[in-house]
Amino acid sequence: MISKKINYSIMNSEIVGILAMFALLLLLAIPLGRYIGKVFNLETTWLDSIFNPLDRLFFRLSGVNTAKEMNWKQHLTAFLTINLVWFLLAMFVLTNMSWLPLNPDGNPSMSADLAFNTAVSFISNTNLQHYSGESGMSYMGQLVLMLFQFISAGCGMAICAVVFFAMKTQSESENGEKLLGNFYTLFIRSCTRILFPISLVVAVLLLWYGTPMTFKGKETMITMQGDTVQVSRGPVAAFVAIKQLGTNGGGFFGPNSAHPLENPNYCTNIIQTVLILLIPISMVFALGYILKRRRLSWVIFGVMTFGFLLLAIPSVVMEMKGNPAIAKLGIQQNMGSMEGKEVRFGSAASAYWAINTTCTSNGSVNAMHDSVTPLTGMFAMLGMMINAFYGGVGVGFLSFYIFIILAVFISGLMVGRTPEFLGKKIEAREMKIAMIIALLHPFLILVGTAISSYLYAHDQATYGGWLNNPGYHGFGEMLYEFTSSSANNGSGFEGLGDNTPFWNIACGIVMLLGRYLPIIGPVAIAGILANKKYIPESAGTLRTDTTTFGVMVFAVIALVAALSFFPALTLGPLAEYFH
Amino acid sequence: MKENIVIAIRLTLVCLLFFSGIYTCIVLGIAQVAPNKGVGALVKHGDKEYYSNIAQKFTEDKYFNSRPSAVGYNAAGAGGSNKGPTNPDYLKDVQSRIDSFLAHNPGVDKSAIPSDLVTASGSGLDPHISPQAALVQVNRIAKVRNLSVAKLNELVAAHTEKPLLGYLGTERVNVLTLNIALDLIK
Incomplete structure (x- = not known):
């Protein structure tokens, strides 16, 4: 009787815990969205006295002319050029870490294929890690990766702002091309005024709760039972704050935020969980502020939240119920399925994190996804396959924008009206781009998985060591890896032996295509639409800020994801569940 | 350009x-x-200092045992088992941990073993166990250390950390600080 009572209270406090996280998230995201809108609009905010001089210093040192507004093509050129520079910097540091300073543990430089994978992974905001931080990365390497966590997120936000501006009906133009702000201004303002202050506050909070921040190397200690162990440390607090905030993911340590130094208690877990969704949701509200279309941003937020809950609720339920295979062994599962999870978080907060991290492009974990029950694994994959329920910072909205365009076109055809979005007519060229981008994601994932499955099945001698689990689950490990790469997520079914030339190069290529094409596509569509003639809304216009249209967008998302991925999911997690 | x-x-x-x-x-x-x-957070014990958030290997019968670790409690290479939920080898591992627990704790019914005690944590360094996982070990420790069960139950209760603010998250017991307190009992 007593034990039943205990279970009851634990169960509730675990659920209350995640409800608190979601409530706190909304409480912060709405005002932050307004603030982000002001930052992009170059309006005054209360932080100006600190950041105006700082930004001016950035611009002067780097020779940026902030007065020069750019059209969409110039934005893309600036964006791609600076990303190329980042790639080269990352390659240099990763392949030369061993002799560069700040390497107290004497960790080695990376091989070329691993460095390629890691460099692409961090510039593309993926943070897929085929190495383990403790042994595969010097402190110098970690600090440079931390740079990318700021700037890859910042440029995602900048490019999203460009699309927001393009959606405005009134803006200045030059030679018939609409001007959409200055890329460097948007980028620097995102980094210094949004990412930097929040990261700093969070880093200090984490520090206070026991997350290390030191340049000392490993410490050797003797345990109470007399074993000698080494404890890895490092400048963790600074790194963790931005990796959570910038939907970067990954971790300072191999198991990310499951590591008790990276995420020491339930309170830090709340902070880190809230940070995952904070900017992606705020961006939606920033859209409403910039376009002065609050209803539209609530419709978008509603669709995203509905989709998110559809994945999150069953996952939490499945993990709290426990693993049926363990139940058969006759033991108690009051805490739910605990393999790969930490007691201080419990199964509910772990499952909730799993969906947070996969719906956005975050990809850091606080429990091992390879060990979650089959359906939770599937919902995590679905989050990445859809990649638009909140999505990554900035880029999440871009993916959603593609679905909006598709939904406008389809509903236009259904009701026999000209497809228009915010007063601009959507025609064949935009639709072609939208279709290519929408189909690129399933293409990359399914082709990659097919090739790796073929190799595994036909050459067991060479590739048989890849998988940590047999059967359907093993297939799931490969499917997950490509899904995570293409969605620029970075989490993994980590049983996969992924530090091999095949996985390093294949995932590297998928991450590259999965990052840059889905940015180029929406920017092009928005840019082309911006240059078109504005048609004032009339009684004949299909309204996009209504629940009906929200349902339509959701239907398009469900169709694209369900139709393209259902067969693969059937072979993986669904088969494992029903077997 | x-x-x-x-x-x-x-x-x-x-x-x-x-x-x-x-x-x-x-x-x-x-x-x-x-x-x-x-x-990082440290805890003193005699002339030694330990990381209070890093699990130590406690396998001896006189100590409250920690959760299994897929990496042998290696705090310089943390990680989970990454075993899938239906992997037959994994289920065999869990079964053998159950058998071993029953052998070390005679009189305990299998249904009283909480799963966190026989499954590996995500980091391999989980410093906590659930209160049930501590309580189910009390009889064994009482016998080995010649202490009363009631006293040990009290000790576990005193080391049980409540959910955050009383409402958020899990109840848990830090194995290291519990065992330090255990060693300090005269």
């Missing part, structure tokens, strides 16, 4: 200086006044 390249290189260097350098230095500076100067 050329203008973009020059700006890109200069801007990257400025960002490197600021976000890798200055940001890190600010946090590092604040760490110097933080508890334990930013090396």
Whole structure:
């Protein structure tokens, strides 16, 4: 009787815990969205006295002319050029870490294929890690990766702002091309005024709760039972704050935020969980502020939240119920399925994190996804396959924008009206781009998985060591890896032996295509639409800020994801569940 | 294009200086006044210091045992087992942990073993077990140490950390601090 009572209270406090996280998230995201809108609009905010001089210093040192507004093509050129520079910097540091300073543990430089994978992974905001931080990365390497966590997120936000501006009906133009702000201004303002202050506050909070921040190397200690162990440390607090905030993911340590130094208690877990969704949701509200279309941003937020809950609720339920295979062994599962999870978080907060991290492009974990029950694994994959329920910072909205365009076109055809979005007519060229981008994601994932499955099945001698689990689950490990790469997520079914030339190069290529094409596509569509003639809304216009249209967008998302991925999911997690 | 390249290189260097350098230095500076100067939470035991958040291997019968670790409690290479939920080898591992627990704790019914005690944590360094996982070990420890069960139950209760603010999250017991307290009982 007593034990039943205990279970009851634990169960509730675990659920209350995640409800608190979601409530706190909304409480912060709405005002932050307004603030982000002001930052992009170059309006005054209360932080100006600190950041105006700082930004001016950035611009002067780097020779940026902030007065020069750019059209969409110039934005893309600036964006791609600076990303190329980042790639080269990352390659240099990763392949030369061993002799560069700040390497107290004497960790080695990376091989070329691993460095390629890691460099692409961090510039593309993926943070897929085929190495383990403790042994595969010097402190110098970690600090440079931390740079990318700021700037890859910042440029995602900048490019999203460009699309927001393009959606405005009134803006200045030059030679018939609409001007959409200055890329460097948007980028620097995102980094210094949004990412930097929040990261700093969070880093200090984490520090206070026991997350290390030191340049000392490993410490050797003797345990109470007399074993000698080494404890890895490092400048963790600074790194963790931005990796959570910038939907970067990954971790300072191999198991990310499951590591008790990276995420020491339930309170830090709340902070880190809230940070995952904070900017992606705020961006939606920033859209409403910039376009002065609050209803539209609530419709978008509603669709995203509905989709998110559809994945999150069953996952939490499945993990709290426990693993049926363990139940058969006759033991108690009051805490739910605990393999790969930490007691201080419990199964509910772990499952909730799993969906947070996969719906956005975050990809850091606080429990091992390879060990979650089959359906939770599937919902995590679905989050990445859809990649638009909140999505990554900035880029999440871009993916959603593609679905909006598709939904406008389809509903236009259904009701026999000209497809228009915010007063601009959507025609064949935009639709072609939208279709290519929408189909690129399933293409990359399914082709990659097919090739790796073929190799595994036909050459067991060479590739048989890849998988940590047999059967359907093993297939799931490969499917997950490509899904995570293409969605620029970075989490993994980590049983996969992924530090091999095949996985390093294949995932590297998928991450590259999965990052840059889905940015180029929406920017092009928005840019082309911006240059078109504005048609004032009339009684004949299909309204996009209504629940009906929200349902339509959701239907398009469900169709694209369900139709393209259902067969693969059937072979993986669904088969494992029903077997 | 050329203008973009020059700006890109200069801007990257400025960002490197600021976000890798200055940001890190600010946090590092604040760490110097933080508890334990930013090396993590420590707990003293006699003349020794341990990381209170890092699980230690406790397998001896006289101690409350920690959760299994897929990496042998290696705090320089943390990780989980990454075993799938239906993997037959994995289920065999769990079964053998159950058998071993029953052998070390005669009289305990299998249905009283909480799963956290026989499954590996995500980090391999989980410092906690559930209160049930501590209580189910009390009889064994009482016998080995010649202590009363009631006293040990009290000790576990005193070391049970409540959910955050009483309502958020799990109840748990830090195995290290519990075992330190256990060693201090005269």
